[in-house]
Amino acid sequence: GDSVTQMEGPVTLSEEAFLTINCTYTATGYPSLFWYVQYPGEGLQLLLKATKADDKGSNKGFEATYRKETTSFHLEKGSVQVSDSAVYFCALRIAGGYNKLIFGAGTRLAVHP
Amino acid sequence: ETGVTQSPTHLIKTRGQQVTLRCSSQSGHNTVSWYQQALGQGPQFIFQYYREEENGRGNFPPRFSGLQFPNYSSELNVNALELDDSALYLCASQDKQVAVPDTQYFGPGTRLTVL
Secondary structure (H helix, E strand, C coil), rough: CCCECCCCEEEEECCCCCCEEEEECCCCCCCCCEEEECCCCCCCEEEEEEEECCEEEEECCCCEEEEECCCCCCCECCCHHHHHHHHEEEEECCCCCCCCCCEECCCEEEEEE | CCEEEECCCCEEEECCEEEEEEEECCCCCCCCEEEEEECCCEEEEECCCCCCCEEECCCCCCCCEEEEEECCCEEEEEECCCCCCEEEEEEEECCCCCCCCCCCCCCCEEEEEEC
16 A cells, blocks of 8 residues: 655754655555654644655755655755754655545654754 | 644543544635544544545544534544544645645644543
């Protein structure tokens, strides 16, 4: 079935370090791909998305490129801040039908000054 | 701020009881989805309602049921609570009429603890 696999956390970085969080997916159709962020005590916020192969989603310095050949959607940021500390979820939605999101298990990021 | 609110924030129930969780969608959004997020896991899709009818369901038993009302509010009902139902319950709303239907707006969630 359709699924998303993320790298396990926690990921611990110093401020201004480079961030990569790996995400790969398995899907029967042509999914849209998403990254959501969850800050402590809050719900999910959409961070970025890509709807077709080779699309690059970007927001707040974060980027991810939809790679169909490797079925990946890795999240990157060039210089993280303490305020980026949160749990990051990769998700997919299969085209057609209702708007069901399939999430990975999440990756916790902790950024230290 | 997504405009999606949920109540209550926290809830404690005992095994076998019934619970109702509430969600108020963003104004104008005619679609609401409910997700269950167990501790340390990603959200799992429970079901979706569109114009007051269920139009999609995940792998959850019938004791999980829902309602959607014309005023953009909705409910998630869980009967015969089990310990494994302890989780954060998230609702998400969207407007199927907009040009970009993929964006779902999540509420802050209700933390349910079953003892």
